[in-house]
Amino acid sequence: MTPEEIKTLLNEAFEGAEIAADSDGSHFKVRIVAEVFAGQRPVKKQQMVYQVLNEHIKSGAIHALSIETYTPEEWAKASAFNLG
Numbered sequence: 001m002t003p004e005e006i007k008t009l010l011n012e013a014f015e016g017a018e019i020a021a022d023s024d025g026s027h028f029k030v031r032i033v034a035e036v037f038a039g040q041r042p043v044k045k046q047q048m049v050y051q052v053l054n055e056h057i058k059s060g061a062i063h064a065l066s067i068e069t070y071t072p073e074e075w076a077k078a079s080a081f082n083l084g
Helices: 003-013 042-059 072-080
Strands: 018-023 027-033 064-070
Touching: 003 018, 003 027, 003 042, 027 072, 042 064, 064 072
Parallel strands: 027 064
Antiparallel strands: 018 027
């Protein structure tokens, strides 16, 4: 699995989202900025992402996954402080 494949899957699930993905083999890091996360607790946001990628995690294509989720407003604040 490549970062581009992960981005494609996430783009299909989170239409209109800003998505970044990177990897060092089977360890992936994703950042998703989407309005759909508004009002959601951090655990719920993570669950929404895992739901999309769970099949690939179970198969071993994704061994480890680091997830950052933001609303556009949260991302604006985080990126202003270079947290993202």
